[in-house]
Amino acid sequence: MVLAELGGRIAQAMRSMTSKTVIDEEAVDNMLKEISSALLSSDVNVKLVSSLRKNVKNRINLEDLATGLNRRRMIQQAVFEELCEMLNPGKKPYQPKKGKPNVIMFVGLQGSGKTTSCTKYALHYQRKSWKTCLVCSDTFRAGAFDQLKQNATKARIPFYGSYTERDPVKIARDGVEMFKKEGQEIIIVDTSGRHKQEASLFEEMQQIAAAVEPDDIVFVLDSSIGQAAHDQATAFKEAVSVGSVIMTKLDGHAKGGGALSAVAATSSPIVFIGTGEHFDDFETFEVRSFVSRLLGLGDVGGLMNA
Amino acid sequence: MLVEKNVAVECAEKLCASVANGLEGKQVSGYNAVKNAVKTAMEDGLMRILTPKQSMDILRQVKVAQNEKRPYVVVFVGVNGVGKSTSLSKVCFWLKSQKLKVLLAACDTFRSGAVEQLKTHAARLEVPVFEKGYNKDAASIAMDAVKYAGQNGFDVVLVDTAGRMQDNEPLMRALSKLVNLNNPDLVQALKETAYGQGPPRLIDGIMLTKFDTIDDKVGAAVSMTYVTGQPVLLVGVGQTYTDLKKLNAKNIVKLLLR
Numbered sequence: 001m002v003l004a005e006l007g008g009r010i011a012q013a014m015r016s017m018t019s020k021t022v023i024d025e026e027a028v029d030n031m032l033k034e035i036s037s038a039l040l041s042s043d044v045n046v047k048l049v050s051s052l053r054k055n056v057k058n059r060i061n062l063e064d065l066a067t068g069l070n071r072r073r074m075i076q077q078a079v080f081e082e083l084c085e086m087l088n089p090g091k092k093p094y095q096p097k098k099g100k101p102n103v104i105m106f107v108g109l110q111g112s113g114k115t116t117s118c119t120k121y122a123l124h125y126q127r128k129s130w131k132t133c134l135v136c137s138d139t140f141r142a143g144a145f146d147q148l149k150q151n152a153t154k155a156r157i158p159f160y161g162s163y164t165e166r167d168p169v170k171i172a173r174d175g176v177e178m179f180k181k182e183g184q185e186i187i188i189v190d191t192s193g194r195h196k197q198e199a200s201l202f203e204e205m206q207q208i209a210a211a212v213e214p215d216d217i218v219f220v221l222d223s224s225i226g227q228a229a230h231d232q233a234t235a236f237k238e239a240v241s242v243g244s245v246i247m248t249k250l251d252g253h254a255k256g257g258g259a260l261s262a263v264a265a266t267s268s269p270i271v272f273i274g275t276g277e278h279f280d281d282f283e284t285f286e287v288r289s290f291v292s293r294l295l296g297l298g299d300v301g302g303l304m305n306a
Numbered sequence: 307m308l309v310e311k312n313v314a315v316e317c318a319e320k321l322c323a324s325v326a327n328g329l330e331g332k333q334v335s336g337y338n339a340v341k342n343a344v345k346t347a348m349e350d351g352l353m354r355i356l357t358p359k360q361s362m363d364i365l366r367q368v369k370v371a372q373n374e375k376r377p378y379v380v381v382f383v384g385v386n387g388v389g390k391s392t393s394l395s396k397v398c399f400w401l402k403s404q405k406l407k408v409l410l411a412a413c414d415t416f417r418s419g420a421v422e423q424l425k426t427h428a429a430r431l432e433v434p435v436f437e438k439g440y441n442k443d444a445a446s447i448a449m450d451a452v453k454y455a456g457q458n459g460f461d462v463v464l465v466d467t468a469g470r471m472q473d474n475e476p477l478m479r480a481l482s483k484l485v486n487l488n489n490p491d492l493v494q495a496l497k498e499t500a501y502g503q504g505p506p507r508l509i510d511g512i513m514l515t516k517f518d519t520i521d522d523k524v525g526a527a528v529s530m531t532y533v534t535g536q537p538v539l540l541v542g543v544g545q546t547y548t549d550l551k552k553l554n555a556k557n558i559v560k561l562l563l564r
């Protein structure tokens with residue numbers, strides 16, 4: 001899995017502390033150096049790594065450590081908390097409200113997994129007996145409507161789209177309008193992939209957002225993205241009000257750290273993770289249990305299951 | 307600095323070590339002279355990595371296949387969403403402009419809309435698609451497509467495949483089967499420029515995609531050739547058919563050392 005190697009290296013660095021008889025500043029520094037280099041190798045943003053390093057050090061009280069009391073736990077705790085902190089925007093994700101339309105717009109880079117995650121998201125709520133539906137406002141990508149249509153049909157979710165209308169703003173507006181009238185509760189708007197280097201694509205995204213007035217904008221991020229992640233995520237966040245993040249392709253074996261940095265850049269909580277191409281490969285995300293799994297500490301929260 | 311631009315850490319370390327080695331024992335005086343010597347050595351190191359050992363001239367290879375009276379077969383492989391199908395259609399556009407007769411083979415029989423995606427591109431490019439719908443064995447569709455191409459005077463067959471993660475054993479086995487059965491001329495691995503991933507298997511050439519989305523974080527070009535030893539043949543720089551370029555090693559080095 002993505003990040004498995006990172007988790008292993010951090011855990012290893014922490015273990016090496018327990019075998020030491022003297023824990024002095026040098027030992028802590030060595031451990032932090034190893035952890036930092038693990039984070040850097042997995043593409044975590046350089047600035048984030050250095051602030052994590054500083055913060056962990058501040059958390060660890062060397063004098064307490066010297067007495068040998070619970071050293072292992074104290075160090076583990078400090079690293080654990082700081083990793084959580086990195087993924088914690090200090091903000092709750094949007095909670096859809098029953099009995100009224102909640103418009104959720106999906107945005108992200110090309111090929112990040114928006115269309116797939118849209119369906120997974122719809123199915124997740126449908127299974128919890130919400131009335132969900134999908135709008136395909138991607139008029140750019142070849143076969144985009146067919147893809148969404150086939151997904152929606154497989155999952156038995158109502159959908160809206162057009163083979164002839166070229167204006168994504170109009171489709172989004174019409175689709176949302178229609179589903180609101182039908183009394184749907186979660187109306188998901190899928191959009192084309194885009195990137196910050198092309199201003200017109202970002203304008204289009206802003207126009208769609210203005211037309212459908214989404215209650216939440218979900219930024220879909222491929223977990224294998226490298227160092228470019230941070231800048232792209234920042235640009236999306238600046239262009240529209242991203243409120244949640246879905247991290248996809250965690251079943252791959254890329255390094256994953258770039259995505260973690262991007263999450264920090266959007267200062268929005270991760271709500272779900274995608275772990276495969278099938279609709280069921282989707283889990284609700286909880287920071288503490290994710291980090292704990294990452295470090296091989298077991299699933300403390302037990303909240304990972306959808 | 308290289309790492310921030312997406313050169314893999316291990317690769318950057320090796321590169322620095324080799325630069326240091328080369329400089330050891332050399333007499334240079336003054337900060338600026340040292341700086342320049344390091345920079346030149348670094349440039350040389352990067353250029354060495356980026357310049358392919360043997361050149362890969364696709365058009366010439368197509369000619370060879372033509373003389374043997376068989377179609378030239380290219381299989382596009384890569385992880386999910388890197389840009390296989392889009393790049394395939396860009397390559398198709400380019401081959402068509404070279405007056406070659408191209409057939410597309412829709413062998414992604416898994417992802418929703420994959421067949422329609424290819425058909426849409428084919429219609430715009432005015433080339434035929436060989437397809438058998440979904441949930442069929444991709445390897446045998448590819449085989450049939452190549453046979454069909456041979457019988458109908460096509461010069462090139464471009465085979466689209468489903469995206470797959472390298473550690474997904476069943477899917478990788480299915481891909482090996484497709485490649486082994488069809489013995490294509492070129493297996494083109496698609497790599498996203500933004501990504502820092504491990505080496506792919508069984509490939510002959512790399513194509514980097516989404517080069518337009520990464521600013522100066524072009525390090526993947528270096529890491530990728532470094533790890534696989536395979537040349538970067540082409541670079542995708544946008545979402546239209548003409549957004550296809552040859553890798554410009556000099557430019558990459560300039561961006562990396564800026």
Ligand SMILES: Nc1nc2c(ncn2[C@@H]2O[C@H](COP(=O)(O)OP(=O)(O)OP(=O)(O)O)[C@@H](O)[C@H]2O)c(=O)[nH]1
Pocket residue numbers: 108109110111112113114115116117138141144191192193194248249250251252273274275276277281386387417469471
């Ligand atoms: N292995 C794996 N594949 C995924 C995951 N999520 C999506 N995919 C695959 O990634 C590819 C791209 O997904 P899409 O949903 O088409 O991505 P998109 O963001 O809608 O793409 P564009 O609309 O072209 O920007 C497809 O092959 C999906 O099956 C995941 O969590 N794991």
Ligand SMILES: Nc1nc2c(ncn2[C@@H]2O[C@H](COP(=O)(O)OP(=O)(O)OP(=O)(O)O)[C@@H](O)[C@H]2O)c(=O)[nH]1
Pocket residue numbers: 110111141193195384385386387388389390391392393414417420467468469470515516517518519541542543544545549
């Ligand atoms: N900006 C940019 N986008 C690209 C480039 N190449 C492909 N894309 C986009 O990336 C997305 C995915 O491209 P596809 O060609 O469908 O990718 P794929 O690898 O075939 O995807 P799967 O078959 O689902 O695994 C689409 O939205 C493309 O338009 C490129 O060079 N630059």
Ligand SMILES: [Mg+2]
Pocket residue numbers: 114115116138141144190191192193
């Ligand atoms: Mg899509």
Ligand SMILES: [Mg+2]
Pocket residue numbers: 390391392414420466467468469
């Ligand atoms: Mg494809």
